[in-house]
Amino acid sequence: MVDSVTLPNKTVKTNREQNFFNPLATTERDLARTQELAGKNLLLVVLGGLILSPIGSSLYLGRGINFLKIFAYMIVISFTVGASVSERETAKNLGEGIGRIAGSIAIMEQVGAVKKARKRLSQNK
Helix, strand or coil, X not given: CCCEEEECCEEEECHHHHCCXXXXXXXXXXXXXXXXXXXXXXXXXXXXXXXXXXXXXXXHHCCHHHHHHHHHHHHXXXXXXXHHXXXXXXXXXXXXXXXXXXXXXXXXXXXXXXXXXXXXXXXXX
């Protein structure tokens, strides 16, 4: 794997060099697909995330691994919070709330990936 990618006028550190477990970091694949990501429609990303769940926008962008990282973190948080709450109904409500937060974070991350790709593309022109 590559630790950094050199774009015209700039060297960008990749996710592997920064931190593999950070779902918000730019990945090597994102850098290689800058042109493709920059061309994606933000409205479709958001609507796909809201209507089909964040999996829909992940499929549209082809960035499933970042969604899986966010999902895994939220599962761990849900179990931790659920284990610390004694009432079953409260734990269920907290789990649903955490799930909504995870979905929102995933959609924001995907929109951010498209915006970062557009920014990289405009800086390299």
